[in-house]
Amino acid sequence: MLAEPLLEWYGREARDLPWRRTRDPYAILVSEVMLQQTQVARVVQRYLAWLERWPTVAALAVAPVADVLAEWVGLGYNRRALRLREACAVVARDGWPDDLRGLPGIGPYTAAAVGAFAFGRDELPVDTNVRRVLERTGWSPAHTPPEVGQAMMELGAIVCRAREAACDACPVAGLCPSAGVVEVAPRGRAGDGVRRERFEDSNRWVRGRVVEALAAGTELPEGIELQRLERAIEGLVRDGLVQRGAEGLRLPV
Numbered sequence: 001m002l003a004e005p006l007l008e009w010y011g012r013e014a015r016d017l018p019w020r021r022t023r024d025p026y027a028i029l030v031s032e033v034m035l036q037q038t039q040v041a042r043v044v045q046r047y048l049a050w051l052e053r054w055p056t057v058a059a060l061a062v063a064p065v066a067d068v069l070a071e072w073v074g075l076g077y078n079r080r081a082l083r084l085r086e087a088c089a090v091v092a093r094d095g096w097p098d099d100l101r102g103l104p105g106i107g108p109y110t111a112a113a114v115g116a117f118a119f120g121r122d123e124l125p126v127d128t129n130v131r132r133v134l135e136r137t138g139w140s141p142a143h144t145p146p147e148v149g150q151a152m153m154e155l156g157a158i159v160c161r162a163r164e165a166a167c168d169a170c171p172v173a174g175l176c177p178s179a180g181v182v183e184v185a186p187r188g189r190a191g192d193g194v195r196r197e198r199f200e201d202s203n204r205w206v207r208g209r210v211v212e213a214l215a216a217g218t219e220l221p222e223g224i225e226l227q228r229l230e231r232a233i234e235g236l237v238r239d240g241l242v243q244r245g246a247e248g249l250r251l252p253v
């Protein structure tokens with residue numbers, strides 16, 4: 001019942017995003033992995049540049065690891081880039097498996113997303129947006145054609161948001177038991193006693209700066225406490241993202 005108004009709304013209001021114009025499983029996989037850590041607006045240009053550089057599974061499968069890591073700078077966890085490349089190596093050798101979860105780094109959500117949006121399977125990729133829409137509407141569809149999954153994702157991303165449900169503008173408000181009464185988590189405010197870590201204070205940020213410097217062939221970042229820098233480098237070496245050699249640190253080849 002919800003599907004009809006939802007799809008009608010999606011056809012009218014959906015954002016025009018490049019990965020929605022393709023059924024190429026590789027392109028969809030790249031977009032899904034990028035979107036795991038980075039906002040849509042920032043991913044668009046990175047996605048297009050990535051596909052221009054490595055337009056196919058076969059191209060990424062043989063790309064130098066250092067190039068892949070350098071291209072990934074700023075997109076979050078670098079390990080994801082390596083797993084993406086490994087997954088492409090498997091697909092280049094064996095083809096796309098029926099069960100995509102068998103590929104390196106591909107979890108249930110990504111497998112369902114590629115299965116639905118590339119292969120047209122009746123699978124619902126449940127990300128946080130979709131889960132919220134399901135919970136608030138109480139909907140449990142027996143079948144979810146790919147376009148329904150896309151529409152649910154879009155609704156959760158731009159209308160039925162975690163901290164702001166725009167029920168007045170929602171296409172399924174007439175069928176939703178939470179319309180107008182949804183409880184949203186309050187935004188954190190200064191003085192509420194909850195300490196929030198700035199991204200710049202996180203280990204992930206330091207790791208990103210180290211990879212960035214090695215990819216660009218420049219000095220390691222300055223102004224970061226030596227202990228933090230060492231901890232980040234240790235982690236990168238342990239994860240196989242950076243190698244220590246006679247010449248110092250470098251990205252894997």
Ligand code: SF4
Pocket residue numbers: 133136137159160161165166167170171172173174176177178179180182
């Ligand atoms: S009516 Fe409100 S709570 Fe229900 S799906 Fe729409 S935005 Fe979400």
